[in-house]
Amino acid sequence: MRRKIALIGGGQIGQILAMLAAQKELGDIVILDVPDYVNVCKGKALDLMEMAPHGNYDASISATYDYKDIEGADVVIVTAGKPREAGMTREDLLNVNIKIITEVANGVKQYAPKAFCIIVTNPLDAMVYVFHKVTGFPKHQVVGMAGTLDTARWRAFIAMELGVSVADVAGTVLGGHGPDMVPLPRLTTVGGVPLTEIATPEQIEKLVNRTREAGTEIVKLFGKGSAFFSPAWSAIVIAESYLKDKRRVLPCAALCQGEYGVNGLFIGVPCLISAKGMEKIFEIKLTEEEEAQFQKTVASVTKTVSECKI
Ligand code: TXD
Numbered sequence: 001m002r003r004k005i006a007l008i009g010g011g012q013i014g015q016i017l018a019m020l021a022a023q024k025e026l027g028d029i030v031i032l033d034v035p036d037y038v039n040v041c042k043g044k045a046l047d048l049m050e051m052a053p054h055g056n057y058d059a060s061i062s063a064t065y066d067y068k069d070i071e072g073a074d075v076v077i078v079t080a081g082k083p084r085e086a087g088m089t090r091e092d093l094l095n096v097n098i099k100i101i102t103e104v105a106n107g108v109k110q111y112a113p114k115a116f117c118i119i120v121t122n123p124l125d126a127m128v129y130v131f132h133k134v135t136g137f138p139k140h141q142v143v144g145m146a147g148t149l150d151t152a153r154w155r156a157f158i159a160m161e162l163g164v165s166v167a168d169v170a171g172t173v174l175g176g177h178g179p180d181m182v183p184l185p186r187l188t189t190v191g192g193v194p195l196t197e198i199a200t201p202e203q204i205e206k207l208v209n210r211t212r213e214a215g216t217e218i219v220k221l222f223g224k225g226s227a228f229f230s231p232a233w234s235a236i237v238i239a240e241s242y243l244k245d246k247r248r249v250l251p252c253a254a255l256c257q258g259e260y261g262v263n264g265l266f267i268g269v270p271c272l273i274s275a276k277g278m279e280k281i282f283e284i285k286l287t288e289e290e291e292a293q294f295q296k297t298v299a300s301v302t303k304t305v306s307e308c309k310i
Contacts, residue, residue: 147251
């Protein structure tokens, strides 16, 4: 029997998630959205079914507004909520998205209590916290997707700057999904060569800043709405590692209980994603400077989470 993937939210990111999940034959796909938008989602689902003959995949793709239809899902990816408009911070979305995530969490808890859940909605670190609180799911069953995207952006910008294949750029970005996230130049390599040896300090500073502001750079270009191709791929990479037990090590927002000195907060850290879900958090010994940056992002996430009043 095929696996079942529930996509809560069938907007910009949701539709690319559906396409990628189908193309990768991860399973059957159910898109859930609000009644007002469900016909558009049904149209998207049908369009994707009609793409299958050329796309070479077998999957049932459907849309609904009824949580009953996500029953027994193996994976749930949540993009439901509002995206940013130019001039908005991610935190500006807090009040509206908190209500949506609470409703989604209750639906998922009732109909897909065993699903591995990947939260994408912003402000990410707070929304995954709320989702986890409302569902009460074990910590290995819930992650937030942000670091996987921030790391992809970091790698892409390095490849663009140095004129090298992105495949050879390895590294990681820690912390919350905001302007004080922590890219780690010290631990980034290009084909095994340390970034710090092939890029100048000025280049590295420019790359760090561009990565931190990458989401905003796209929001400014769009005027309305935020990035969707790269966030969708980043979430699919996590889902695929879970479904196929690939055991990828991916930076995800995971519930830290002592790791990195953080207690009871979801924040971006390197995670082992296996068939068990978020199986393990890897700790890195940070330098004094990195630690100071990490404390700053922890403070920002703590502030946003405290405003959730949950
Ligand atoms: O790295 C990351 N985590 C992110 C997060 C990167 C980029 C964008 N990120 C956030 O994802 C963004 O700030 C938004 O909060 C979400 C979704 O972004 P998207 O671009 O897909 O937004 P859309 O196109 O507005 O789609 C949201 C859909 C839309 O179809 C709504 O009708 C639906 O969510 N929606 C709901 N679905 C189900 N249930 C409820 N209550 C609901 N409310 C809205």
